[in-house]
Amino acid sequence: MANSTDTLPESTMRHVIYDRFGERDVLQVVESEIPQPDAGQVLVRVHGAGLNPIDWKTRKGLGFAARQIENSLPWTPGYDMAGEVIAIGEGVTTLVPGDRVMGMIGFPGVGGAYAQYALAQADELAIVPEELDLMTAGALPLAALTAWQALFEVAKLESGQKILIHAGAGGVGHFAVQFALERGAHVIATASASNRDFLAELGVHEVIDYHTTDVAEECYGLDVVLDLVGGEAGKRSLHTLGEQGVLVTIPTVTADEIVSAAEDMGLRAHGMTVRPDAFHLDEIAELIEDGDVRVHIDEPFPMDRVVDAHEKLEGGHVRGKLVLDCR
Known part of the structure; x- marks a missing residue:
């Protein structure tokens, strides 16, 4: 040794x-x-x-x-x-x-x-x-890697795209909104009213109060949905996608039913499990050094x-x- x-x-x-x-x-x-x-x-x-x-x-x-x-x-x-x-x-x-x-x-x-x-x-x-x-x-590490891999490996988020992020103020969510903004996406996030100001400070373009608003009535034609809630919220979000859009769902318990619902609608959805990746962590560390992510x-x-x-x-x-x- x-x-x-x-x-x-x-x-x-x-x-x-x-x-x-x-x-x-x-x-x-x-x-x-x-x-x-x-x-x-x-x-x-x-x-x-x-x-x-x-x-x-x-x-x-x-x-x-x-x-x-x-x-x-x-x-x-x-x-x-x-x-x-x-x-x-x-x-x-x-x-x-x-x-x-x-x-x-x-x-x-x-x-x-x-x-x-x-x-x-x-x-x-x-x-x-x-x-x-x-x-x-x-x-x-785990939350930031989850957000990074979901956005850039699975959803392949690009500058100028519109993305809805559920639970944007949470552990994975608050990294995801910052990564998406840094990539140049238009970011919509769901949160409770008490987290509206927090997300606005991070730069989120639109905050939807999930207690009072149905995302399926508020959003349409989206390129990407990052579903950090699962279940009915995930399934409901399929209605916000554009024809070429993709939903990535993180909770494993409901991933299969959401992916099946997407297939029935002729849409794309994927579940994913995070994996360790020091190279991705290095990239995230650079964003922190530059002041782009906190x-x-x-x-x-x-x-x-x-x-x-x-x-x-x-x-x-x-x-x-x-x-x-x-x-």
Whole structure:
């Protein structure tokens, strides 16, 4: 190993686990030995770990990630983190101890971000821009990559196109509206009335209050819909598409029925699952450095309040992101 953890001031770390699927009370904070990086891995002293909807769904035993881990409990959740490289494993040449990094790690079966120290594959990590503190950076990777890949890989959004983004003020949504604006699209977003000003500050052209307005009556001929809500909202949005338009739906539970409904209407819709991509993270980091994109943290939670963090996460209506302070 190129750099040893022997220099660490402590030998144990605190981290969150659950040993069975269930409600929030299965979450517990425990102490374990700090792991050592294997070949190709780095050990990161975590500052911030992002909380994402997949975290609570997996904790309840729902969705594809839960199937990956059901025989590996107890398990430390979390796919998003940022921190400082402490040690590197054999063969790692791209990072050195002291580097400030962020990444979507251990997806979907390993996890491990809700911890004071986490192992990551070196190729999962990107350098954090100086403009971004490590707590905030921890909330970025999974949500920003979801938005980026949905818009530019699946929907192939181009300058001048019209796009509707559901839940524009949420974790994925607030990145998606900024990426779409930066690409030169005309951006319409749905949100509650309390988030209208927030989205206007980000530069969104039109904000639709989903409590009072039916998007199918308000929008037509759209090039792209990014559906971050799923279910009936996703199906209803098909009526806003132009003949050549495409809808990308993120919630996996209702993706199949939305894609089928689109086919029945002669329209295009796709589900998608995010994947780690350090190159995309580098591109996103550049936008942050240039001041074109910002990360909004709704609330940071200390590790001891992980149950409260999951309660707020499950409730939805989070503006931007929630982050676990793992320092």
